Amino acid sequence: MTKECDTLISAEENRAMFDRIAKNYDVANRAISMGLDKRWRRKAVAELMPFSGGRYLDIGTGTGDLVVEILNQAPGAGVDGIDPSVEMLAVAKNKVAEKGVSFFEADATALPMHGAFYDGIVSGFCFRNIEHRQKALIEMLRVLKPGGKLAILEATYPASPLVRLGYRLYTPLVPVIGKMLGGGAAYKYLVDSIGDFPRPETVLDMFREAGFDEVECRPLTLGTVCIFSGRKKQDG
Numbered sequence: 001m002t003k004e005c006d007t008l009i010s011a012e013e014n015r016a017m018f019d020r021i022a023k024n025y026d027v028a029n030r031a032i033s034m035g036l037d038k039r040w041r042r043k044a045v046a047e048l049m050p051f052s053g054g055r056y057l058d059i060g061t062g063t064g065d066l067v068v069e070i071l072n073q074a075p076g077a078g079v080d081g082i083d084p085s086v087e088m089l090a091v092a093k094n095k096v097a098e099k100g101v102s103f104f105e106a107d108a109t110a111l112p113m114h115g116a117f118y119d120g121i122v123s124g125f126c127f128r129n130i131e132h133r134q135k136a137l138i139e140m141l142r143v144l145k146p147g148g149k150l151a152i153l154e155a156t157y158p159a160s161p162l163v164r165l166g167y168r169l170y171t172p173l174v175p176v177i178g179k180m181l182g183g184g185a186a187y188k189y190l191v192d193s194i195g196d197f198p199r200p201e202t203v204l205d206m207f208r209e210a211g212f213d214e215v216e217c218r219p220l221t222l223g224t225v226c227i228f229s230g231r232k233k234q235d236g
């Protein structure tokens, strides 16, 4: 039997969940990642080697932290962010008032851009939540310029048995921290969805199937997080 969608909950349930947790998302994120999330975002953006005057897209921008990081690394870049959650976007718009940044309410599987505009696309902790991930990868490839790069930062279930042990001891705390910040069920989903997410080799195969070249996976923090990257062919 083929799965009708890749995720544990529907796109609509996902949107409603992120609307609910938007206000406390940044605080919860920092607490759950023990402050490492900033470093992970810095590395994901660095994969794109962004430059001033370049044009970048953040998919599932949420509260806009990756947009901020792109502008830190490349002041003067043009950045767009898309997300289906209006409440997450409201926090992002409050945080980022820079010129050259636009936010759109949209889903990764139906990007509102009509051409191949972007030198780079980044996406952080969003891919896991997309109902039809292959469709989203094809959309990302479509809006990248030839030679442009995609970097997807995602939480992954660690491969090493020893790290898995530590991970299993830590993860029951995640919904507890989430509950203190008013989002218990969302943070239980976070843990469950990481367990359900395909292994890195499968994600890399999905990139290849979509048509990406130079496909790589870079594990961070003992493989609890990975940066998946790929490039659009020059003649793509």
Ligand SMILES: C[S@@+](CC[C@H](N)C(=O)[O-])C[C@H]1O[C@@H](n2cnc3c(N)ncnc32)[C@H](O)[C@@H]1O
Pocket: 011, 014, 015, 018, 029, 059, 060, 061, 062, 063, 064, 065, 066, 082, 083, 084, 085, 088, 106, 107, 108, 109, 123, 124, 125, 126, 129, 130, 131
């Ligand atoms: C865990 S948050 C990550 C936010 C931000 N990228 C970060 O690094 O903190 C996941 C975001 O992905 C968005 N999202 C979920 N499904 C999506 C989809 N199908 N297309 C685009 N964004 C989606 C959610 O609304 C949420 O804002």
